[in-house]
Amino acid sequence: DIQMTQSPSTLSASVGDRVTxxxxxxxxxxxxxxxxxxxxxxxxxxxxxxxxxLESGVPSRFSGSGSGTEFTLTISxxxxxxxxxxxxxxxxxxxxxxxxxxxxxxx
Amino acid sequence: EVQLVExxxxxxxxxxxxxxxxxxxxxxxxxxxxxxxRQAPGKGLEWVAxxxxxxxxxxxxxxxxxxxxxxxxxxxxxxxxxxxxxxxxDTAVYYCARGGVTPDYWGQGTLVTVSS
Numbered sequence: 001d002i003q004m005t006q007s008p009s010t011l012s013a014s015v016g017d018r019v020t021x022x023x024x025x026x027x028x029x030x031x032x033x034x035x036x037x038x039x040x041x042x043x044x045x046x047x048x049x050x051x052x053x054l055e056s057g058v059p060s061r062f063s064g065s066g067s068g069t070e071f072t073l074t075i076s077x078x079x080x081x082x083x084x085x086x087x088x089x090x091x092x093x094x095x096x097x098x099x100x101x102x103x104x105x106x107x
Numbered sequence: 108e109v110q111l112v113e114x115x116x117x118x119x120x121x122x123x124x125x126x127x128x129x130x131x132x133x134x135x136x137x138x139x140x141x142x143x144x145r146q147a148p149g150k151g152l153e154w155v156a157x158x159x160x161x162x163x164x165x166x167x168x169x170x171x172x173x174x175x176x177x178x179x180x181x182x183x184x185x186x187x188x189x190x191x192x193x194x195x196x197d198t199a200v201y202y203c204a205r206g207g208v209t210p211d212y213w214g215q216g217t218l219v220t221v222s223s
Contacts, residue, residue, distance in 0.1 A: 043204075055211065091208045099151070
């Protein structure tokens, strides 16, 4: 199975900060990577697919980049609604696998 | 409005069975792959299974192969997950989701607890 490693596991930041989350993959997946946001007690929400394609309705302060084995999710200016846990997911080969998550906390 | 509503979760003993259901509305169910994704308490997300529009293709994570069966009834706009030989490590919130690759709509989840 393809292993996904996110860093950091926890990130403390303030409103207005630029935030970057990294997802490293155990083998090349081209650009078959998605990002999700999850708030406590809620279902995940799709943010990004194919590494850098923004899902409809997602604010443009979210951006994604990368290919192969290293990917990043960037929030250009952190907003109060963005404090949540973020997961990357590969869909290059079955079984689809997720990173362990990055919790973005209020500093 | 797309809606996915899971049901069927609960407390079950190890070795027992449970059948989860997901009622879909607000979109043409028969046109979409569908997925089940689970999340153990306090843990991350784990993809469980997905199924093609007509049910002709199904894929599973290794840990549930031979124990879980995903199915669908397009006439009833419903997705199912039959779970047999349940283990403590199957304890999780199970989400039904639209799409087989990068699900774009998710239900609220149903909690399955496997414990004696």
